[in-house]
Amino acid sequence: REDIESKCRKVLTYKYVLGLKKKSYVQLSGLEQRINSPQTRDLVRRLNLAAITVLNNKNHILPLHTDKEQTIALLEVGDPGETDALAKQLSRYTSLARFSLRANQTKEENQRLRDSLSTYKRIIVAVSEQRLAPYQPFFAKFVPESPAIYLFFTPGKMMLQIQRAVAHASAVVLGHSYSSDVQRQVADVLFAKASADGQLSASLGELFPTGAGVTITPKTPLHFVPEEYGLSSAHLKRIDSIALDGIHQGAYPGCQVVVLKNGHIMFDKAFGTYTGKGSPRVESTNIYDLASLSKTTGTLLAIMKLYDKGRFNLTDKISDHLPFLQRTDKKDITIQEILYHQSGLPSWIPFYQEAIDKDSYDGRLFSARKDIHHPVQIGTTTWANPKFKFKSEYISPVKTGDYTVQICDSLWLNRSFRKVIEEKIAEAPLKQKRYVYSDVGFILLGMLVEQLAGMPMEAYLQREFYEPMGLEHTGYLPLRRFAKSEIVPSNKDRFLRKETLQGFVHDEASAFFGGLAGNAGLFSTARDVARVYQMLLNGGEIDGQRYLSKETCQLFTTETSKISRRGLGFDKPDADDPKKGNCAPAAPAEVYGHTGFTGTCAWVDPVNELVYVFLSNRIYPDVTNRKLNQLHIRERIQGAIYDAMKKK
Structure with missing residues (x-):
């Protein structure tokens, strides 16, 4: 009896210390949204x-x-x-x-x-x-x-x-x-678009015993003999040696490569490990940070869908849909100019600097050379001082109150920072309307999607594309749906977030949108990405289901700027100098796709009915690793595909 009373007193003491003796009231406004959250719906x-x-x-x-x-x-x-x-x-x-x-x-x-x-x-x-x-x-x-x-x-x-x-x-x-x-x-x-492995918990008479259950596994695309589609199996094996060469030379710890021809898989392999020796091997189901490949695998899909529905014209001024731009020098920028990257918008804006307390560190935040105050290299000629503190009005180490936007495992951003971002975009000087690749433009396109769709862009993409297409490994904020162990780490951030990024977007601008921005933030596998681009190659249709009209696909995948190689959102080969582009020299002018900073790319060749996807984490551990580009790994693999077509 004494033991029970002692334990009861201990419980009551803790309840008093934690304030649980006070009557708590449930805030009814927004209750349904809090209970029926995206995480809850996904769990159900x-x-x-x-x-x-x-x-x-x-x-x-x-x-x-x-x-x-x-x-x-x-x-x-x-x-x-x-x-x-x-x-x-x-x-x-x-x-x-x-x-x-x-x-x-x-x-x-x-x-x-x-x-x-x-x-x-x-x-x-x-x-x-x-x-x-x-x-x-x-x-x-x-x-x-x-x-x-x-x-x-x-x-x-x-x-x-x-x-x-x-x-x-x-x-x-x-x-x-x-x-x-x-x-x-x-x-x-x-139709094996989803798995089933349930078992009966109790028998059903003489029909089925306890434990009855047959496993159905989702269909993976069937592999076909390349020769049946005009490719040489022997020459496709060059992809293995190129991918492994990249690993051996330190261009990336691991990668995934998928090649489709006429809608059928010719090549589908994963190479290497998550982060190097002793880490897990990369599998085809592991998830990568797509970086700027998010622009065409995410944001642009939503833009094309809304265009399909007649929600805007390419010649519309973006300020007509985003009021915070109406009294700025950006009021006349058209959506088409943004898609072509010739709007005059800056390449990027370091929004995160507005959250850093300038009185918390000595000297300058950045330096052109390494010294005692700037030990962390974040660019080819840029070193940073990591000994800074964030402004408490914007950043919290825990989720609380208005600090609801998660940047990484240990940092939460005040949702009011969105206003700061809009102000920085509005204030940024507009330059001459020439070709300048701009993350800021696609950030605005992400905002445009939210405005026209009437919902967050990631929810719109999930509803219109990813879920009905069966892309189970594709989406933003992957840690809401997957264990961290299923996601390949992208980078050791020793400057801004001071942790290994695994499931949180690497791109700093997107991070300060909570990973939900128009320029970056999408995570996926090479298989899923290939399926998206096969749908585009098919003219907006796959598995008998239409997602975009043929006319919209034709417009966005074929139009090209008059002053650059860029298409409407898509990158393309450089017709004047193939070495300046991101494709193999053998790629025809009709090819379209995109690349990503983390070491990713996806290319569609409508002439030869090819889809090629390469995903890697080339910036692990260091963003200054440029070997993927120096060794031309992505281009060489694409070149091997064209060689396999010639030597069938």
Whole structure:
């Protein structure tokens, strides 16, 4: 008894010290948004997906093949409209004929329905109704010759009411709930666009024992014999030696390379390690910081989508959509000028300097040479003093109050800093309208997307592209969805953030947007990136689903500036001097794509129907490592692809 009382006193003491004896009140305003946060929704989505159970899979009927030519019958058992989300998602992958089974149909109606279904080679039965007694007369005689796949969006025990029909099913999938998200996920599982490895926690009569469950793994693109598509396997192996040469010479610790020809994978390999000897090996599913490749794999996709929807014209002044620019020298800049990088905007603005306390360090923050006060090299001829402090009005070591924008593991930015960024952009002098590659321009395009889409750019991209395209490893703020161990470190930041950046964007400007800026911040794998550019090569379509109109794709991927090699957001080869561009000399003028500071690139060749992606972390540990460029690794790999076409 004394022991219990002692422990109770200890608990009460801690409650008093922590202030828990005070009555706390819940702030009701914004409660729904706080509870239903993106992290919460993602957790619910992942839990729902983990619960999906494929109970059997006779003759490996699953996964189904994406085929718009073959129509699949969908029989919906339940209230009208309850499985609309399922039908819509299935329609992304196949042609669909929908049938509805009503309760207490006559014998004649049941037979006509059975006869209609018998003409299809595949039948999906979607059950959202829990009381199946009124439907038993239909199922008692429903034993089709074609494979039937039963989907239950109900508790599992409900299938026992139509046990005989289920016993003859080719596949049975238990979704547990008829929520729209679960329906979409089940549809994805059927076509191996999502994984399913759930197991039954309790037996279902004699149908399925405890632990029943078949694993469905997402489809990875099939590898094809390169010779079938006009490439030499032997010469493609040069990619291995070039990639490994880069590792041996210290250009980067590891990398991923993907090559597609006519939509099929010709080459897909990962090389090296995360950070060097003793660190994990790079796998094809590991995630890289794309740096400026985010511009065309993220921001530009959103811009193209909004253009498709008629939300703006290329000749629009950006100040018409971003009011903070209206009374500045930037009021007449057009969206087209920004896309061409010829708006007169500066290349970049060091926003972070506004957060640094200028009285917290001796001398200057930067120096042209290394000395006792400037030991950290951050550029070819720039050394920095890391012994500074941030202004407490802008930076906090913990998340609290208005300090909600995370810069790295240990720093949180006050959300009011967004106003400071806008002021710095507005104040920056506008220069002559000639070609100057500008991060600032794409930062403004990111703001434009937010304004026109009415939501954060990352949410818009996730909804319009990444999620429906099945790009599970692509997105901003990857630590919200992935373990840090799945993300390749990009840099040891010894100056600004003073930590290894792993899952936080390296780019300083994007970091002060919390990693959600138009110039950088996207993370992905080479496989996912290749899928994005294959969609563009296809004219805005992939797997039978259209994401952009052909006309918009044609415009953005073919137009070129009159004063530079740049396209509308895309980089291109330099027609006058191939050595000045970022492509192999053999790349035709029609090629488009982009590169990234962390050591990334993606190039599309519409003439030869090629997609080439290279991802690395060449700035680990040091941003001054220029060996990737000096050795021309990316260009040499691209050149090897063209050589393989010549020597097939």
